[in-house]
Each structure stands twice: as structure tokens, then as C-alpha cells.
Amino acid sequence: MDHGIYGGVIVVAEKFDTGRRPVWCPGCGNFGILVALRRALARLGLEPEEVVLVTGIGCHGRMSGYVRANTFHTIHGRVLPLATGIKLANPSLTVIGHSGDGDAYAIGLGHLPHAARRNIDVTLIVHDNMVFGLTTGQATPTTPKGRITRSTPYGNPEEPLNPLFLALASGATFVARGFSGDIAHLEELIVRAIRHEGFSFLDVIQPCATFFNIYREVRRRVYKLEDEGHDTRSLEAAIRKSLETERIPIGVFFETKKPPFRENFPHAMSPPPGQRVPRSVDLSHVWSRYR
Amino acid sequence: MDHGIYGGVIVVAEKFDTGRRPVWCPGCGNFGILVALRRALARLGLEPEEVVLVTGIGCHGRMSGYVRANTFHTIHGRVLPLATGIKLANPSLTVIGHSGDGDAYAIGLGHLPHAARRNIDVTLIVHDNMVFGLTTGQATPTTPKGRITRSTPYGNPEEPLNPLFLALASGATFVARGFSGDIAHLEELIVRAIRHEGFSFLDVIQPCATFFNIYREVRRRVYKLEDEGHDTRSLEAAIRKSLETERIPIGVFFETKKPPFRENFPHAMSPPPGQRVPRSVDLSHVWSRYR
Amino acid sequence: MSGREEFTFLVGGPAGAGVFRSGLVAAKTLFRHGYYVHGDNEYPSIIRGGHQWMMVKAAKREVYAHGEEVDAVLALDKETVARHRGRVREVIVADESVARGLEGVVAAPLMRSVREVGAPSVAVNMAGLGFVLGLYRGDVGRLEAVIRDVFSKKREVAEVNARVARRAYEYAAEAAGELALEPLSIGEPPRGKIVIDGNSAVALGALAGGLSFYAAYPMTPASPILHLLAELQKEYGLVVVQPESEIAAINMVTGAAYAGARAMTATSGGGFSLMTEALGQAAMTETPVVIVEAMRAGPSTGLPTYTSQADLRFVIHASQGEFPRFVLAPGDPYEAYMAGFDALNLAWKYQVPVIVLTDKYLAEGYWTVDEPPRLEPSEGKVIRGEYRGEEPYKRYKITPDGVSPMAIPGTKGALVTANSSEHGEDGYGSTDPEVVTAMQDKRFRKLSGMIEEANGKGVKTYGGGPLAVVTWGSTKNAVLEATRDMYGVRVVQVLYLSPFPSERLSRELEGADRVLVVEANKTGQLASLLREHLLLEPDGFLGKYDGRPFTPEEVEEWITGFMEG
């Protein structure tokens, strides 16, 4: 059922290519993320069997059809708990979540601060096009105030959310922003996010060619944090950068080390739950409680 | 069914007293919040009919039985959307939400950043006892790491959430912390929170006498922001204060002015939805679209 | 007004090519020629590129559903030709570039018309419409007028498109002569009728019912209700909010209704799943809320843009515990309008949740129906301004009909205490077994009035005869179309699914020697309700669960099998 028109020139890391033609609109920012991800996975030397992609519902969710890996295309907004369950069941898997700004910041926002503070070793990549793409262009929590969309014909009445600031305030140990228009840079960010042990949050500006095409504007305003000597260990500096409005910084905002969540379950990890064949369990010790 | 033992000496603002005996445990921090709220309402010169209390599920939720006002004892975690609907339907009502740390920060967390960025003119008072009280003492998102609770017999494995930092990062226009052990101060905070036009966030340290009694420790560590010359207009200062760990600042962390959410609906406000008697509507203009 | 009795048209092309807009323009143009029209579309959940089509059937009598064949196809790409060729009776039209190398396709100078007028290439669909209209010798003035209306917000765009259409229309003259297709008749639009989709109809019915607050999270196929009401909010003084989730939506609606506003939300099955907890809250607090559930094919995310009637049992039983609720299932836009209106009135009359159950086919399909009448909403037992009762106001006062006078917060002398926990008359929590039983009984006492409503309006019978075909919702259309010329068949449509109109339905089935059930699901959910409520095992069940609405042909064939048998 792939009747889409392929957009952009793409050099794929073939190992991670399902060979399916993406059905995104021509010029869609999702292409850039797809390419950057495949390359990052290849560069990390991973095998498709070791990787699990969890994708939400939205245009971004189609990633699971195009990346050769284990995939779980979940319901709207639940990428993080799904990914958490997978990672805890089998920590040897590399678990990457792909969510949208609607998926992650509207319906799914309740999970983000918890994943962050738990420091579950999962990478969350938010395809942030500032619009509900798949449902044909309503406002999301990152849509700029005043913007006319299908659900806000008189202008979006809501102040947008600042996802990076929120992630920082939630205790995320890796916080970054990428731009789908800069694939090489994004690839690098994804590599770092996956390598980071603990929760990695990566918001990617992903212009929606059809409902909110801001390529030109983003290109004009974007700059790289690393070009200006940003200290990724400083929470304060990260917050300051996240509050910038005129220019748009991309790169790693913040990075710190904390034990990942799974370290709370050493008693359950040899083998981990996902790798156990169910066996008869001796409960005699427990029955003595009930006499 | 009120077989509770009344705790603490309480001077009530009688107008807002239902006369029912609270069933909270003796020494429960909720008593302090109850008294402070009643006094604040009285001081604001409000009539019970003008006030709506929306309460969540938990020990805190019993507030609705003890405050003479309009009340909606909602389901677990939904205080904010309920309160938002009420306020938008009838902005002349003073709408106050009472939530718990489980109610607001666990199951209901997905609503908090949105209420904040929308700047809905509602006051949210979180009874933060750092425990699920009513379900007999499990860990919540604000339970300190390592603490033993019924759900964490080997110590809470999760890093706690910083609700003030989160509220600040979400764009809340009024962010404060109170302590149920300092009723006069809390009363003042509630008065200011209700007076503030827009979303007011007030986290109240409310020791749980039964499952997490930290009165003594809090008293030792608490201090008032206003005593140390804190600038409530500075987001930066507010963040810094919210990150303090040794001592516990209480008072107003941050306050700023932004138009409240209802101002987006001037076309619907005379009279507002809640005050309209349904009448026959002339749709002839619309039908012409369908020919 | 001579000319053909019927005309079926399909426009197809890639997503993003304006297929629906062309279909809508075609539908309205045919309507303005004096036809009854019905339009339906199909599209994958993809923004650009996936194949889409819209089909419009026009006839000089009422049209309920599409058959499998079409008279004319406008193909905006080659795939349309490939997919629909088999069903075409008369002609396939495509731009020269598309038609090249394809047999049996009229190569039309569509892009040429576009270029000559200096229009952007997206206008090619309007050229197609003009050309097809030319082949069938319709009135191009009416086409131009429709284009102007449909593009009313962008005047220049409208003009350019109208000119493109006329240019192509003119180009068609020659081919029209050659093909000599039976021309359209040119008359006046059916009197007192409109062409409307189910979503718009239910939204406008709610407006007629006093809607003043709408909150909804987008979800196919219900999102157009949000779009329409957002647009109308200024004209009709509505608060329209798009919150962070369906959970937020239903709770905002509940808050607004508690505060006195007629409030509604709309969603599809997935969003409804998230609303089930608050549905019970509305019931327990006796807050009047209305939820439109536009079904799509499940389970789970399923087929987001396809139709289904598989959520019936779910909405009837959703949420823990037991409470009365209304489930209304309109079958066409007129009924959808009435359901929207009734939903708010019933919610407020009985202070219960009301679910309006539609589906993608009804929600996004167009039918020609009577312009709905202006209606008078009634307030119900509501207290506003001041409460002057003798005793203190009690939100949950036990009354003979189970409905307690509902004061609105802000009412002088009354404090309004809503409680999701079990409570006494005053709203304060209670676990006393007698109080608990009394309050359950109170809430269920509403049921007798509700059942009366259901028996009153909940069943419609079309025709008569010993063979009864029972159906519900949008499937009635295929059934009506299929049985139009059958003798001895009565079609029985159930419009109120909860409470179930057992008595009335039994009456309508009296004398039937066979009872068949047709519905768009796999397990036969209405059929299970007949078993449960009437102890009646249907003699046959026709289900369908591939996401497509029934065609009259398949229904006809199936029913015929029983007639011979």
C-alpha cells in the first residue's frame, strides 16, 4: 500500500532499511530523521535484532515501517511506558522511542517527567513538527501562539510548551535538540543519545511540509551549541539555552551521569525477565506464611 | 459516618465550615490546610456560593466534605481539567483545586503543564505528603529516594520529582510552596494564589502523621523566602530556590502577569456558557453552506 | 426536467490532490441540478500520496447508498484507472498525460485548461469536473457557482478554479458529441433539502440543543466536528477547546456541565476508551454529558480511516459499576442532527451521560436530507439564580422519577456538591448500606422514563412484510437501498440501543416470520442484543468487518437467499 512519493535524496544505512517506500509527503522532515537514525544505528555497530523501535501514532509513527529492527507501533501517547517495559524486561536491547509533539507532549505528556526522573535507559526522539500531522493539521502543545490551524481558525490561544525546559526540570540526564534539516548533525546527536546510559531526550525540529512548513525560518535561526562553547554539564546554562527565542540552538544542552533505572533490579537480571523460559516454581517457602 | 478524631486546635472561619468532623488521622497535615483555606476564603470576602472546590481522590480529597462551598469530588487525577471546564463555563466562580502528590504528580501529571501554560485562572493546592495516604502508604513521585514504603519494601528506587521546578518550566504564572504546619503563612499564600489572575500553583508540605511523619524535620529545615529578600519576579531566582535541598524555602517563588485563558473567549462570555438558559437557535445561516 | 434519472460519479487520485473537494463540488453541483445525492469517500491514513476516492451518486429519488458500479470516473492518476476500471459503466476521464497509453480512457485537456487560464496545477481536478460535466451536458454555471461557494474564503482562488472548470467544460463539447452519453437533467435543487455529512449534522443538532461548550481531542473520523464548531464559535458564542487528551476533554466537559453549560465532546473508539472512567463519573455525579463516538475499524488503532459498527457493546457497558445511559445511533445526517439535539436534551432531562454512536461512513458521508427544523431545547430540572426551597438544597434529593433538581454553582442559597464516591442526598460520602441501595435505586429509577423515550423514538420501520431485516446506524442505508424494490420485506432500524427499546422492537417485529440482522461487525452485536433482550435468535446474520460499508448488492443478494429459502 506504499503509494507515497519518495522525497529528498537519501543515502541509507541499508542494514536498517526495510526497503519500503515511505508515504510521507514530499519534503517532510521525517525523511531526515529516518536517514539520521539508520546511519546512527549503523555507526553504533548494532544489529537490527538488538534494536527495538517503539513508535507512537502520527506521521512519525510510520518510522516503524521503514527501519529494519524490532518494532512496536503502539497506541497514541504511550511510547515511554511501552519502551520502559521492554527495557526492564530485557536490558540488552537498545530501545529507542519515536514520538510526535502531539504524541509526547499532548496525550502522552504524563509519562515524560517520570521516564526522566527514573532515568530509564531509553532514547526518546520527538519528531516535533509543531502540529498534529496525521490528523490533518490541528494545534499541538508546541504550536506557536496565534497560529491558525484547523482547530484554531482564529489563532492558537495557547502559550506553547518548552519541551527542553520541561525535560531539564524533570531530571532528564541527557537533553538535546536536533533539526531534521541537518542530517549529519542529527546523526551525531542520535549516536550520543543512544550511547548515553540513562534517559536521553532528543527533541527534533521536523518541519511538516504540508501543514507547517518552516524550513526556511528554522534554517535562518538555527545554530549549533557546540559552535559557541556551551558547557553541557551546567544545568543552569542548559536552562538558559532552552529559553532562547530569537535564535534556535541545536545540539546537546545537558548531560550528566546517574545510575539507570534497571540497576534497581539486580535480583531479576540473570537472566532478565524477557529471557526466561517459564519454569515450575517452588512456593513451599511462601505457603508457610499462610498457616 | 464521621467517626474521626479531631486533631489540633482549630479556629474556623465558620462561614466555610460544613460542621462535619474531619476523619483524618490525629495530627494530619490536612487540618492545617483546611483551616488556612477557610480563613483565606473568609478574608477574601467570598460567599460560599461563589466558590467551587474541586478535590481529587486521596485523603486530601475529603476537603470537599469540610468546606462549605460548591464542591466537586472528582476521580483520581482529574482536578485540573475539571476545574478548567468549570472556570471556562463560568468565570465568575472562584475555582480552587485540591489535589495530592499522587493525584497531581502521578496519575494526573499530564494535566499540570497544560493548565500552567494555558494560564487558566484556577488555584491548584497540592497536599504534598510524599505518600499515597488513602491507599495506605505507597511511594509517590515526591517520596524521597530510598524510603521504605508498602510498595517499596527495599527502598524507593526512584529519584523524586521537583514539582516547583516543573511548574516553573511549564510556564506557571504563580508558583509557591507552603507548609501545613504554618497556618498563618499558608493562609497568606492561599489568599495571594486566589487573587492572582491566572494559574496559581501551590505545593503544600503536608506531613502524613500515619505513613510519613516529617513534621519535626520540616520544621527544622523550613524558612520563609520573604525573610531572605527573594525576588518573585525573577524566574532564575525561583529556579535556584526550587533546587535548594538542605533548607526548605516556603513562600512565593515566582509571580508574573499574563492574560488568563478565558480572555480567548470574549465571544462566549455574555452570558458565559454556564449561565445560559438553552434557547432555540437560528441555524438558517449555516444551512446555506449545505446546498 | 428531462435527462437521466441516475448518475454515479467517482473521482480518485493521490492524497493531497483535492479528491474530496472535487467530490463535494460534484455532489453539490448535481444537487443543484435537481438530484438527490449521496457521497462517500475512502482514503488511507496518509497525508500525501495514498490512493483516495470519493463517489457521488445522484438520482431523482432518495439515494441511500452506493452500488458497486459507477457511470463516470475522473482519474487524477493512473492508479485510479487501474483500481476502478472494472466498475465503470460509461466513461473514464483523465488528463492527457495520465491517459497516455491507457485504453478506454478519454484523454482530456485538463492540464491544458489549467495552463491556459494560468491557474496552479492543483486546479486540474476542477478542470476534470468541468470536462465531465461537459460530457453529460450539465449546467456549467451551476458548477461555477458551487466552486465559488466552496472556495468562498479565497475569492481569487475561487475565480481561477471556476474559469478552469468552464474552459474544460468547453473542451468537452466535441467528445460529448461523439460519446453521446445520456445527459444530466437540469432542474432545481430538491425543495427544502440540504446535502450534509453526519459530522456536521450532529454538531449542528447539538448547537440546536443549546451547546455552549465543546472540548475535543482530534481523532479520525470525529475531528471535523471540532473543526466546524471551532469555526462557528464566534457566530454562536461557544467555548471551543482542544485539550491535551481525551481524558482532559471529557473532564472539562463534565466540569462545564456541572457549572451549567450544555457541553459535549467527540472522539472515536480509542479516545472513548480513555473516557470510560469519566463516563462513570458523569453517571455517579449525575452530570449531563454528551459524547459522540464515531466508530472506525478496530481493534486498537485499527484502520483509522475506515468504518465499522463494532463498538456497540463497548459503549453500552463501558465503565465500572452499573448506571443508566442513553446510546443513540443515528443512521443518516437528518437523524444525526436529531440525535445531537436529543442527546443534550435527554442528558439534561435525566442527568445522565448520553452517547451518540456514529461511524466513519455516516460521519464523513454526505446525504441529501430535509433541512432540519428549528427546535426548542428544554432546560430540564435546573435551578438558576436563586434557590428558594424550604429545606437546604440537596443535590441528590431522592425523587419519584429519580431526577433531582440540579442547581448550578453560583445559585444563591444553594451549594452544589457533586461526588464521584457514593453519597447521600446531600452529596456527602456514605457507605451506609441503605443509603447506598437507595442511591443506586434512585439513579436507576430514571430508567423507566428513559425506556419510554427509547420505546417512543428508538425504532423505525420501513415498509412491511413477513421478512424483517433489523439493522442500525449507517448500515440502514445499504439495507434500504437493497430492499427498495423488494416485496414482503420490512426494514427495522434500531436508533436507541440503550436503554434497549425491547417493547417497541417486539411490536415492530410482530408478524415477522423471519428476522435477519445486518450490521458492520463480525460477532453480531445487535444480534446479541436481540438475544439478550428479546430472547430472539435471529434467523440470519450478515456481518462485515473489512472497514468498508455494505454495498446494496451484497445485502440484496444475501436477503434474496432467505426469500428463496
Added chain:
Amino acid sequence: MSGREEFTFLVGGPAGAGVFRSGLVAAKTLFRHGYYVHGDNEYPSIIRGGHQWMMVKAAKREVYAHGEEVDAVLALDKETVARHRGRVREVIVADESVARGLEGVVAAPLMRSVREVGAPSVAVNMAGLGFVLGLYRGDVGRLEAVIRDVFSKKREVAEVNARVARRAYEYAAEAAGELALEPLSIGEPPRGKIVIDGNSAVALGALAGGLSFYAAYPMTPASPILHLLAELQKEYGLVVVQPESEIAAINMVTGAAYAGARAMTATSGGGFSLMTEALGQAAMTETPVVIVEAMRAGPSTGLPTYTSQADLRFVIHASQGEFPRFVLAPGDPYEAYMAGFDALNLAWKYQVPVIVLTDKYLAEGYWTVDEPPRLEPSEGKVIRGEYRGEEPYKRYKITPDGVSPMAIPGTKGALVTANSSEHGEDGYGSTDPEVVTAMQDKRFRKLSGMIEEANGKGVKTYGGGPLAVVTWGSTKNAVLEATRDMYGVRVVQVLYLSPFPSERLSRELEGADRVLVVEANKTGQLASLLREHLLLEPDGFLGKYDGRPFTPEEVEEWITGFMEG
């Protein structure tokens, strides 16, 4: 082993006074005296102060349910005396301070015993137990041993409490002589039996079934499952997580199951409401998840600490679309253990969601049951390690029984593609009508195996006779107790509610001249299933919906009415 055949004891007092702990100690002490015991409690949703009680019935034969009367009451406050005085047959014991001014209450030196031992005043309940045991001339050594076991984590506390109990026991000697109550018998605990609550049993059954991942948000009455598994996590190598919400819980469980872990969650109706969307996801992705739903009285928040059987239809039909699921409803802890075990096995065998439906009475009540056997979980069609198939691995391969071999992510040579959207065999999204139909059919093909399971294990009949009383879940206990000495009555318990074991149930009902239904709800949900699936209108329905379990007396009286009639 002479002594009394039966003994019923109630301890009551304010919340926070250790009422349940005393009740549990009493139950175990009686068990160790050689009795079958059953314990049940009642408490409001309040942490301190509200009235609570726990009742323990002991008999030399199996005990299913409590009657309305009790032999002895230990009153920890005056309110207990006031509330329960009416039902007492033999004696009410209270501390001197409580008994003062109350007629017919034995004023016992309970606080005196506490003080003399130098114990904290909360130990007064153990003094009470000692005193009552003294009155009935039980074995105080067994009481002390139970106290030591129950307080095993705090050795000193245990010792002090044991001493308090013994002191009060000694004080009772005099009163015992005066009252001359029929003494307890002192024997050995029933062989091979345990005393266990439904929550523990279902949790341990799941452990036996291979549980390795548990995530749950606290909710009464299911929270104790979380507490127990959290405690056992180290011993049994479990991952136990308390996430931010029920939505997170069920999705974590789904993720874990997808990744190969036997995973479960538990909640009550409100939390289950929030899980309905993900329930459909589990079905669509064919991920084996198990949900324990411990019902409490609704709707909505309802009566959080009271029992009910009103969520049956809800769990059977929850979530949009149609898919097969298991709903297992154990009636006692032994069945709960089996259900926990079966749930995981069935979920993995059929790759479908399984709901274990319990209720507050079963979940928090104690019964004496056989120590469950050690069981062998089976893996199902799971592929681990390496996939060596000829063709590329397809997660949703169409098979004759509808179950596709399930590879676990990490398996070499297999990529595992789960999809909540409709999909083809390879898991990639599809809207092709044939694929859609085929996949629905595939999922429903599992149903024939599932129905076989239901017909195999889903119905139990007790006794025989022309009058059939059909019931389910914990209500079977009151029905069994009520019909113990009735002649001509067969009790039929339905344990599998979905798929419905129609065939088996019909068989079990053969020859019945009357069919009655008893269940703890208002509308008769099992009764409606009999109508729907067997076209059988029960001759009588006894419902109850005040949050309290049935008493055998009320069931007996009602049934007797049908015997005379």
C-alpha cells in the same frame, strides 16, 4: 479432639487500632486449633477512626461464608458494641474502660495486661485475643506462636505482644469459669490446608505461572498484590514497578510481554477503565497480558472498600473493536491461585489478553483451602535464541489455530514487528479489505480453542437436583453455605465468563426444572449472559448492590421461596 464444632468471632474498632491484624491472628490461631476458618473484613476508606471489623468463622468442616450471627465479639471501642450487639450469641468482651456503663459486656483487664507487661497501648487488641481465647479455653501457646509469626519482622514487638496475650489469657480464667462457654477443640490444623486471601492467592498463582514482571498502580482492593510481589521480588527474581498511572502500568506490562516476560498488572474498575485502550492494543498486537480486576462497588469512585460484581459486562466488552479475550472469575483463593496460573498460561498459549476478575470480598477475605500444587507452566509457541525458519519471520503468520509463532526481540534471524494498526502477516500496516478480513478471522480463529478451554474448566457443579442456582465469583461462597443442607439443589458456578462456556453450562443445567441466578449486582449481568448465550430466561434473580457480600441467610431464604412455590 472434642470441643465445639463451630465458633464465630468478630473483632471491631476504629481504623488504625489493628483490627485486621487481630482478626488474622484469630483466624490463624483457630486454624491451628484444627478448624477450617474464613475471615472477612469491612472498613470505610479512612485511615484512622472509621469503624472497622473483621469476622472469623471457624468450623470442623469447610466454611464458605459468614452468617449474620457471631458467638463472641471483641470490642476495641464502644461503637463496636453498639453496632454488633444485636448479632452476638454468646459474649462481648471489651476493656474495662470501654465496657464501663455498658450492659452485657464483659469488662476485661485488657489495658491492665498491657500495662503490666509494659507494652505500648496498641497491644490491647492482642490482650483481647488472649482474653477471648481464655474464655473459650483455647491453647494460648498456639496464639503466642501465631503472634510471633505475624510480627516476625519485629522480634521484640512480637515478644511483647505474645506476653500481653498470655497475661490476658490468664486473667480470663475466672470469667471463663463463670460463663462456662462451650470450649474450643484443640487439634491439629487441617492437613494440607492453608489460610489465604484471594489477593495473595492470585499473585502466587501468577508466580507459579512464570510471572517475572509486575507493574501496578495502587488501587483498593488490588493493592495488596503489589505489596506482596514487591516483597517477594528478591526471592523470586521479579521486576516490580509502581508506575505513574494505570495507563503506564498496562503499557509497561505490554512492553515487557512483547520483550518476552510473563507480565501482569492488577487494579480495580477505575484503573481498568484507564487500561481499556491498551487492552485493545494487547489484542491487536497479540501480546499476552494479564490484568487482575478486583471489583469494588461503583459506579466511579463508588465505595472503594466494599465489594461488588458489577463490572462483568464491562470487562467482557471493554475496548473498541472485537477480539477474543479470556475472563476468568475465581470464587475462592484456591481458584484464584489456579486462575493466576492459568491466566499466564492461557495468555501465552493464545497470545490474547486475559482478565482475572475478582472482587473485594474474595481479594481481602481469607479462606481455608488446599495448599495449591506445584504446577508446570508451559511456554506456548515462543521462539527464543535463534529463528531458523525457511521464510523470513512473520510475527502474524496466519495459522490454522490463529496463533502465530511469537519470536522474542533479540532472537537471531527474526525481527519482531508488533502493530496496533491493522496489518498483514509481516506486521506492516494494511488496509486491504482482504487482508483486514483475514487478520480478523485469524485472531478469531483462536476462539475455538478458547471455547474448548472454557467448556473444559469454566463451569463447576456442586450437588444435584432439579433446582439450579447459577452464580459466579465470590458469591458462590454464600450460595454454597446457604445450600449446604438443602435437598434437590444444584449450585452451578461459572468460572469462565469469556468466552462463555455455553455448551458446558447447558449440559450442567440439563434436567433442571428451575434456574435461579444469584450475583452481587443490580441488573443481573450473569443472568443477561444466560439470556444472550443460552436464550434462557432465569426463573429468578437475586441481586445485591450495597457493597456487602451476600449472607447465607438471605440466599437461603430466597431460594427456599422457590422450593415452596
